Amino acid sequence: MKKFALCLILLLVSVPLSAGILGLSAGITGGVELWNTEGSGTQTFTGIGLTATISPPILPISIRGGLEYAWKSYPGDVKLTDIIILLGLERSIAPPFSPASLYLGIGGEMSTVGNGQDESVTDFGFLIYGGINLSMGMMAVFAETGYGMIFADPNYTHIPIRGGIKVSI
Numbered sequence: 001m002k003k004f005a006l007c008l009i010l011l012l013v014s015v016p017l018s019a020g021i022l023g024l025s026a027g028i029t030g031g032v033e034l035w036n037t038e039g040s041g042t043q044t045f046t047g048i049g050l051t052a053t054i055s056p057p058i059l060p061i062s063i064r065g066g067l068e069y070a071w072k073s074y075p076g077d078v079k080l081t082d083i084i085i086l087l088g089l090e091r092s093i094a095p096p097f098s099p100a101s102l103y104l105g106i107g108g109e110m111s112t113v114g115n116g117q118d119e120s121v122t123d124f125g126f127l128i129y130g131g132i133n134l135s136m137g138m139m140a141v142f143a144e145t146g147y148g149m150i151f152a153d154p155n156y157t158h159i160p161i162r163g164g165i166k167v168s169i
Contacts, residue, residue, distance in 0.1 A: 023055040025140070027166030033070045033082070034161070038154040045070035045082060051164065053090070064088045064105060068160075085110045086127060103144075104130045111150045125150035129160070138168045 033045040049068030066086040073079050088107020094100070106128050114120035131144025143163045150156050 024169040029164035031162030037156040123152040
C-alpha cells in the first residue's frame, strides 16, 4: 500500500503545473470564418466561441470540444448565422523548457446555418486544424487555423482563423 501511495504522489508531482492537476482547460475563442460555397464565392463570418480540452497526463493526445457562433450581417437587417459544434482529437508537440507548443488536430463538426427567419439547416463534416499555444502558468493564449468541409447540398468549405485564451483547471 505504501508503494502504491508513493507512486500516486510521484505521478501527481510529475504533472506539469501548466497542464493543471486534472488536465482540463477551458477558454474563449474569437476570430473569423472564411466560408466558400460552391457557386457563391467566399464569405467572411465573425465568430466567438467556447472551447474545452481534457489532456490526461498519461495519454499522448487530448480530447477537445468546442462551440462557436458565427454571423454575417447583410443590408436590410438580414443576418446569416452558423452554430458549429466540434469534437476532436489533438496532439501537442513542445520543445523542452519552452512555454510554446504546436498542436495538430482533427475532428467532426456539426453546423447549423440559419437565416434569421426560423429556417435552419443542420449538416455534418470534418475539421483539420493546427496552431500554437503559449503557456503562462495556469493560463495560455493560442492562435490557430484549419480547413473544414461540411457535407451539404451543395458542399461548403471553411477556413477558421481564431485566437483565444485558456485557463487550466
